[in-house]
Amino acid sequence: MEDKEKPVIEVKNLVKSFAGRRILNGVDLQIYKGEVMVIMGGSGCGKSTLLRHIIGILRPDEGQVLIEGQDINAVPQRELDKIRRRIGMLFQSGGLIDYMNIRNNIALPLREHTNLDESVIDIIVNLKLSMVSMRGMGSLLPCEISGGMNKRAALARAIALDPVFVFYDEPTAGLDPVVAGVIDQLILDFSKKLAVTSVVVTHDMQSVFRIASRIAMLHKGEIVTVGTREEIKNSKDELVQQFINGKPEGPISFLQKGDNYLKELTEK
Numbered sequence: 001m002e003d004k005e006k007p008v009i010e011v012k013n014l015v016k017s018f019a020g021r022r023i024l025n026g027v028d029l030q031i032y033k034g035e036v037m038v039i040m041g042g043s044g045c046g047k048s049t050l051l052r053h054i055i056g057i058l059r060p061d062e063g064q065v066l067i068e069g070q071d072i073n074a075v076p077q078r079e080l081d082k083i084r085r086r087i088g089m090l091f092q093s094g095g096l097i098d099y100m101n102i103r104n105n106i107a108l109p110l111r112e113h114t115n116l117d118e119s120v121i122d123i124i125v126n127l128k129l130s131m132v133s134m135r136g137m138g139s140l141l142p143c144e145i146s147g148g149m150n151k152r153a154a155l156a157r158a159i160a161l162d163p164v165f166v167f168y169d170e171p172t173a174g175l176d177p178v179v180a181g182v183i184d185q186l187i188l189d190f191s192k193k194l195a196v197t198s199v200v201v202t203h204d205m206q207s208v209f210r211i212a213s214r215i216a217m218l219h220k221g222e223i224v225t226v227g228t229r230e231e232i233k234n235s236k237d238e239l240v241q242q243f244i245n246g247k248p249e250g251p252i253s254f255l256q257k258g259d260n261y262l263k264e265l266t267e268k
């Protein structure tokens with residue numbers, strides 16, 4: 001953390017409802033330059049929704065997202081485009097275009113957002129491919145490579161424009177532990193070697209404690225705790241302890257009315 005005084009990303013009192021259901025209920029979060037901020041929280045609690053607000057795909061009902069002090073919902077479109085160019089995003093689904101080979105997928109943001117010559121784009125694509133250890137695989141289609149390679153290719157695309165902010169939505173979901181470790185290492189490498197500020201949404205606990213500079217927990221539409229790895233590990237908060245230890249019982253409940261049916265049956 002270089003400048004503790006001024007966050008580079010600031011989320012202020014963010015509120016969002018979908019069809020009358022409040023998903024984000026006054027989210028406050030500060031992210032500092034160079035850190036890896038991990039956002040964790042139960043499935044469906046609004047993590048992806050929060051990320052989509054930070055990158056400006058969704059507009060809040062109330063509140064603000066400030067990137068380097070600029071309110072992204074108040075700036076003119078041209079300014080927003082400029083800010084967006086500096087953001088790389090790894091979507092939860094990966095998001096590679098399935099009829100385009102890996103090379104063209106990575107080249108896409110370069111073709112869309114720059115006037116670079118194709119020969120230069122070619123060099124950049126090769127560089128990005130080698131950064132994710134996929135040299136020579138550019139001609140393959142997404143369906144011809146494994147899930148782990150898809151994630152790596154999507155990562156290469158996310159950093160195509162040399163972003164200063166990279167957002168990752170569940171980067172290790174569905175991957176075996178070794179491949180997940182490789183992705184985590186890439187996130188740390190990008191953070192350190194490319195000096196990017198990273199925001200990672202995940203509920204992969206191994207990953208959380210491997211990569212996080214700080215961890216924020218989202219629950220019932222609010223950030224309930226923010227702390228370093230040590231602070232979170234030693235937190236006395238029941239909610240945090242239930243989540244990081246994966247306990248089925250506790251303040252986070254997935255049960256709906258009537259779901260106790262099996263329990264009642266077995267207890268009879």
Ligand SMILES: Nc1ncnc2c1ncn2[C@@H]1O[C@H](COP(=O)(O)OP(=O)(O)OP(=O)(O)O)[C@@H](O)[C@H]1O
Nearest residue numbers: 018019023041042043044045046047048049050092
């Ligand atoms: N565009 C939308 N329209 C309506 N409801 C939405 C929309 N986007 C998200 N939601 C709802 O908001 C809630 C939060 O969704 P979100 O995808 O942000 O959760 P999440 O924390 O990322 O979950 P997961 O861990 O499963 O990815 C869900 O109940 C979802 O159905």
Ligand SMILES: [Mg+2]
Nearest residue numbers: 047048092169
């Ligand atoms: Mg999600």
